[in-house]
Amino acid sequence: MHPVLADDLSRLPDLLQSARDFAAREVAALAERPVATAAPAPQRAPLPIAGAGGATALARFAERWAPGFSGSAGPRYLGFITGGATPASVAGDWLTSALDQNISGAGGSWAQELERETLGWLRELFGLSEAHSGAFVTGATVSNTVGLAVGREWLGERLGVDVSQDGTAALGPVDVLSGSPHSSITKAMSVLGIGRNRLRHVPLLPGNREAVDVSALERALAERHGRSAIVVANAGTVNTVDFDDLRAIAALKERYDFWLHVDAAFGGFAALSPAYASLVDGLDEADSVCVDLHKWLNVPYDAAVQFTRRRDLQIAAFHNASPYLGMPTGDPDFLHLTPENSRRLRALPAWFSLVAYGRTGHREIVERNVELARRLGRGIDALPGLRLMAPVRLNVVCFTLTGNPTAERVNALAQAVAESGETYVTPTVYGGVPGLRAAFSNWRTTDADTARVLDALAAASD
Ligand SMILES: *Cc1c(COP(=O)(O)O)cnc(C)c1O
Numbered sequence: 128m129h130p131v132l133a134d135d136l137s138r139l140p141d142l143l144q145s146a147r148d149f150a151a152r153e154v155a156a157l158a159e160r161p162v163a164t165a166a167p168a169p170q171r172a173p174l175p176i177a178g179a180g181g182a183t184a185l186a187r188f189a190e191r192w193a194p195g196f197s198g199s200a201g202p203r204y205l206g207f208i209t210g211g212a213t214p215a216s217v218a219g220d221w222l223t224s225a226l227d228q229n230i231s232g233a234g235g236s237w238a239q240e241l242e243r244e245t246l247g248w249l250r251e252l253f254g255l256s257e258a259h260s261g262a263f264v265t266g267a268t269v270s271n272t273v274g275l276a277v278g279r280e281w282l283g284e285r286l287g288v289d290v291s292q293d294g295t296a297a298l299g300p301v302d303v304l305s306g307s308p309h310s311s312i313t314k315a316m317s318v319l320g321i322g323r324n325r326l327r328h329v330p331l332l333p334g335n336r337e338a339v340d341v342s343a344l345e346r347a348l349a350e351r352h353g354r355s356a357i358v359v360a361n362a363g364t365v366n367t368v369d370f371d372d373l374r375a376i377a378a379l380k381e382r383y384d385f386w387l388h389v390d391a392a393f394g395g396f397a398a399l400s401p402a403y404a405s406l407v408d409g410l411d412e413a414d415s416v417c418v419d420l421h422k423w424l425n426v427p428y429d430a431a432v433q434f435t436r437r438r439d440l441q442i443a444a445f446h447n448a449s450p451y452l453g454m455p456t457g458d459p460d461f462l463h464l465t466p467e468n469s470r471r472l473r474a475l476p477a478w479f480s481l482v483a484y485g486r487t488g489h490r491e492i493v494e495r496n497v498e499l500a501r502r503l504g505r506g507i508d509a510l511p512g513l514r515l516m517a518p519v520r521l522n523v524v525c526f527t528l529t530g531n532p533t534a535e536r537v538n539a540l541a542q543a544v545a546e547s548g549e550t551y552v553t554p555t556v557y558g559g560v561p562g563l564r565a566a567f568s569n570w571r572t573t574d575a576d577t578a579r580v581l582d583a584l585a586a587a588s589d
Contacts, residue, residue: 131178142181143225149189150217157201158571161548164195197551202571203580206553208365208393208422208523211569212476216426219479223472230263230470232460239461242474248481249432252489253391253418254398255411259434260441262464263473267392267419268311269466270433271359273441274415275303275315278357278386280440281414285355285384291443295320304347305359306331306339306371309390312359327356335517335558337361337369341376348383355384362407363394366525366557366564367517370394374409389413392431393568394521396423399490403497403521423493423522425570426476438464496522496567499577503565506581512588516562525555527562528588537561540587549583 128136135142169191179187198204200211212220228238246261264270279301283290288297295301303316304327313323330343339360348356360371377387389410395418397403398410410416414437420430435441442455446463455463462468480489504519507526516525528536534554541554541563552565565580 129178131180135181138182142185145182145185149185153193154200157198158203158576160198160201162198162201162204163206163545163548163551164197165546166195168192168195199551200569202569202573202576203550204569205565205567205580206551208419208566208568210422210425211571212427213425213480213484213570215479215483216424216476219476220427223475226472228472230472230474231462231468238472241478242461242472243458245474245478245481246432249418249420249477250434252399252481252486253395253410253416253434254404254407255416255434258436259411259416260438261432261434262461263470264431264433264465264467265429265473266421266431267309267390267417268314270392270417270419270431271309271311271388271390272315272318273433273445273465274388274417274435275312275321275357275359276319276444277415277435277437277441278388279319279321280444281386281437282355282357284440289443301325301357302327302351302354303357303359304329304344304385305361306344307337307361307364307369308359309361309365309392312390335367337364337367339371339376341372341379344376345379345383348379348385351383353384356386358385358387360387360389360413361394362389362391362410363397363521365566366523366555366562368394368521368523370397370406370520372409373407373412377409377412380412386415387413388415388417390417392417392419393422396489396493397521399486399493400497402494406521420473420477423496423568424477424480424489425492425568426480430473430477433465492570493522496569496572499572499574500524500565500567502574503567503577503581506577507584510581510585510588513584516557516560522567524565524567525557525562526565527557527560532561534561537563543587544583547583547587550580552584 199209228236230239230242233239250259280290282298301321302325306329313326317323329347330340332338332340360373360376362370397406415435418432420426421428442459442463446455500522501519504524507513508515512529513526514529516527545551552563555562555564
């Protein structure tokens with residue numbers, strides 16, 4: 128064994144302790160450190176030839192790189208839909224690395240069964256029935272891709288074509304109908320050989336809404352004269368967190384032939400609160416469902432789940448049969464269900480968080496985040512320099528400058544806010560108008576944080 132490696136082996140507990148001490152200091156400082164960094168990253172160092180050992184690696188990281196990491200795990204980072212990492216989920220994540228299981232299949236370990244237990248809990252959390260089976264993937268983009276891949280396989284079944292064997296071209300043109308899809312849907316269409324241009328935008332409800340007009344969707348389906356399609360319903364849009372009427376869309380399946388995929392990346396968490404659960408009413412009727420976990424479940428990157436009612440078609444698309452891996456039977460190994468073959472135990476951080484905080488603990492995070500978003504919305508509404516672009520429907524505040532909000536002015540505002548170190552929000556365009564989004568999905572965010580965010584926005588827009 129290389130002597131430095133042998134030395135690290137003999138001191139492994141010390142190395143883990145040092146990393147733990149460092150992490151504890153960083154996380155303790157998270158609420159007060161600048162939320163974003165604008166300083167340039169250090170020059171790249173040459174490839175190390177003689178290894179310096181784990182302790183030195185930690186010291187170099189702490190010195191060269193850690194100071195420029197953002198406070199995205201902290202309470203006032205409101206860009207994208209970010210989420211943080213609950214204490215228990217971090218512990219679970221560390222153990223995922225330390226125990227380094229490969230969840231392509233059982234492989235002489237109980238770990239695959241732990242993933243299945245966790246998937247069962249999540250299915251219940253989101254109100255899905257046992258007709259849905261699931262798997263962990265890296266994020267909502269991959270979850271959407273898997274859902275559309277299963278939908279593509281279903282289209283083949285309708286046409287008597289085996290897409291997995293003969294390719295997407297055997298289907299002819301495939302149409303995907305949606306109101307306000309996330310950009311990852313067109314990315315998935317590109318990857319799957321459907322093509323980004325095959326997205327059919329369905330009109331939205333009038334009155335500042337991002338939800339699809341179900342009667343317009345019905346007309347679009349009727350005009351297809353029986354040609355099957357994929358419909359992507361959106362449960363939580365990123366700008367204004369609007370929800371399609373899932374129940375009404377699912378009801379159309381009685382008359383029209385389509386695969387219903389629901390992108391509930393973060394909106395699925397509405398199911399955790401009796402106050403908001405009606406927003407995802409009908410979710411269980413979907414053929415495939417995407418939910419992100421590194422957003423509102425507050426587990427570390429990267430983790431999402433995908434669910435589907437047609438695991439047989441999922442196996443058709445994703446099976447990885449070989450003499451040493453075997454053909455899928457019964458409860459198939461995960462390598463037959465997901466784009467990945469080797470997989471880390473992404474379920475463990477979620478398992479830890481669910482055991483630690485349960486349904487009620489995670490419900491409290493969702494409800495608190497929504498309350499705080501509404502509070503910030505009321506505060507922004509009262510500022511002379513800013514205005515809301517849409518009502519605060521759930522956990523995102525979409526706002527812009529009063530007067531003429533050009534992209535230049537809005538970007539300058541985003542930059543000034545980031546430079547304050549107090550908070551971080553991301554630019555968007557909503558209804559053709561440049562604006563900003565403040566998204567609440569971190570377990571740590573408090574009233575006091577929200578007041579600081581409002582003060583920072585007031586100062587920067589003054
Ligand atoms: C974030 C998000 C995605 C993409 O999620 P990743 O985890 O970044 O791949 C897809 N759809 C919606 C609605 C999202 O909010």
